[in-house]
Amino acid sequence: MLQSASPSAGPDRTATSRAIVLVGLMGVGKSTVGRRLAARLRLPFVDADHAIEEAAGMTVAEIFERFGEPYFRDGERRVIARLIDGTPKVIATGGGAFINADTRALILGQSTAIWLHAHPDVLAERVGRRDTRPLLRGKNPRQVLAELAAIRNPIYAEAHIHITSNKTPHETTVNAILKAIRDGSSAGAAPA
Template sequence: MTQPIFLVGPMGAGKSTIGKLLAAQLGLPFADSDKVIEDRTGADIPWIFDVEGEAGFRRRESAVLRDLCTGEPQVIATGGGIVLIPENRALLKNHGFVVYLRAGLDQLVERTSKNSNRPLLQVADPREKLQEILQQRASFYDDVADLVCDTDDCTPKQAAQLVVDRLMAVSAG
């Protein structure tokens, strides 16, 4: 790969976990856009949401994406909401290969239930919020994706291998 590989999908789809495994298999560096934001600001994502709101966080996320687009080939796990901004969708489509890690609602609920570091899920009914997020974003994920990988019925290692296999098939074809 001569360009970045962006992983998109909702929170809980496995972008960070699968991304690290994928990067290792491909011999590429790995970056997590949320971690880059935290490193740059010296604050965690929930704090940024509390102080700057979602709009402030999205501005920071867009700036990080612009920087990652101009960097070396690498695997990049993006935040679940990165596709909400049209300019971000254009950057993803024009500056890398985009893999949509798709997971069903039940899997997303299970995977996110043990993590309190997700500001958008600090609500009375996280399942309902995840359903709302999926309905809002699914068409955006589909729109930017060069490849869709369902992660429901596989381990992170299996999902990473599936992405590698599909990437090799795309490269060969």
């Protein structure tokens, strides 16, 4: 269960010495929460998928369609390595980024990794609003997300901090992240 924390008066300086990288399944809120977290910490925010699209000159869906997932994952790894450059910032990653062993080692070694976790039903409701996710096209989102969670959650669990994202305002999740960073522990530990 998510442990809420009271909002801090100002930015939390303990988190600003390294990049903060948000990992987790699609639809968990990495980009939305990441933007708000960055604003609270007064740090830049970068969406890794947008950075990949800029570098490639095409959308993630187009990269998947034209070149396949292995090609995309290789480019994703290179972009994330460039983003984790020692400059403090908040980075939202795509759902599969942390699954790549090289990308995961980079994130774990050079940043603070935060796993945002939500139940597949919550995720399916969130991602069902748009048909822009290559791994979900023409499939049952709830089923795909449950299968991905079964495979990926044990890997996401390697992240330094675990935060459960329920059907609550995004600020609640941001507050839980700030509290976990301050306390140096997981808040609302997510199940493996």
